[in-house]
Amino acid sequence: MVPLKALVVPGAAWVVFCVLWLVCAALGIPGGFDGRSMTLTEASAVASHADAWRLLRDGADPNATARLRAGLVRNSEKMITPLEAATAAIRTGPVQMLVDRGARIDDRNYAVLWCGAVARNNQDMLRFLETRRPPAPVDCRAVPPLW
DSSP: OHHHHHHHHHHHHHHHHHHHHHHHHHHTOOGGGSGGGOOHHHHHHTTOHHHHHHHHHTTOOTTOOEEEOTTTSSSSOEEEOHHHHHHHTTOOTTHHHHHHTTOOOSTTTHHHHHHHHHHTTOHHHHHHHHTTOOSSOOOGGGSOOOO
């Protein structure tokens, strides 16, 4: 009898979980589990190439400041750009896609990105930014941290 319970109980629990999951998904509860509710900033922070591509295809602005929900990569919510999110979260996969689709790296955001990459030891981003280095040196002591 005990071996039979050991087989049946986990299987039954799994079936109940799957049914509840499907019912919740059909009702749209919770919306946070659906990639369609992600901002481009959030997709960049978690390196979700598919979501980033979909959002860019649908017209998301790669330079716009957007919400990074609490719990995705940090404990509190923050408003930052997709490039800043990718840099701070050490998820540089979508960076080239963002730049190819119009994300600017210029005098206004270079220091923030550079100093964020230095602070997080994000070597991939540092190599990427090195090719776009402005002539003036960057003083990270004067730049507010991304995190």
